[in-house]
Amino acid sequence: MSTIPRLKKRSDFLRVAAYQRKVVMTTMIVQLAERSEVDKSGQALPALRIGFTASRKVGNAVKRNRARRRLRAVVQSLCPSFKFSSEDLVIIARPATVTAPFEALLRDFHQALKHLGISAL
Numbered sequence: 001m002s003t004i005p006r007l008k009k010r011s012d013f014l015r016v017a018a019y020q021r022k023v024v025m026t027t028m029i030v031q032l033a034e035r036s037e038v039d040k041s042g043q044a045l046p047a048l049r050i051g052f053t054a055s056r057k058v059g060n061a062v063k064r065n066r067a068r069r070r071l072r073a074v075v076q077s078l079c080p081s082f083k084f085s086s087e088d089l090v091i092i093a094r095p096a097t098v099t100a101p102f103e104a105l106l107r108d109f110h111q112a113l114k115h116l117g118i119s120a121l
Contacts, residue, residue: 004079007051007088016051016090023115025108027100028071029092032116037086048084050075054093067093074105082118 007013019033039045052071054064071091097105114120 004075005046005049007049007090012049012088013051013053013090016088021116023112025112026094027096027105027108028094028112030109030112030116031090031092032118033088035086035088045086047086048079049088050079051088051090052093053090054097058093058095059098063098064093067097070097070102070105073102074109078106078109078113081121082113083121084118087118 007016016031016033019031021033022029022031035045037045052068054067056064058064058067071093075091091109
């Protein structure tokens with residue numbers, strides 16, 4: 001399974017947040033921003049880029065890292081079954097992300113993508 005390109009720059013996270021398309025679930029917040037298919041230098045960008053974040057509200061460093069790992073696992077298992085076209089996603093962990101059953105995380109992410117208008121294959 002190939003890895004999904006990641007958002008790592010603060011400016012990318014802020015741009016996605018400013019786009020103001022988001023879905024709030026009990027276990028996560030999913031933000032979506034559409035973008036152009038090429039970057040400033042003219043190179044083609046991948047169809048989907050994803051960023052993960054967890055604030056201190058989630059817990060200490062161990063809990064934040066666990067939350068991000070769980071969210072990455074959810075994305076790796078569900079994203080291949082959806083069709084993306086030049087979009088950036090930011091997934092924000094919530095305190096429930098650490099303790100919720102994995103099936104609940106899968107269900108919430110699936111519902112969030114449907115609510116944002118991303119169609120399944």
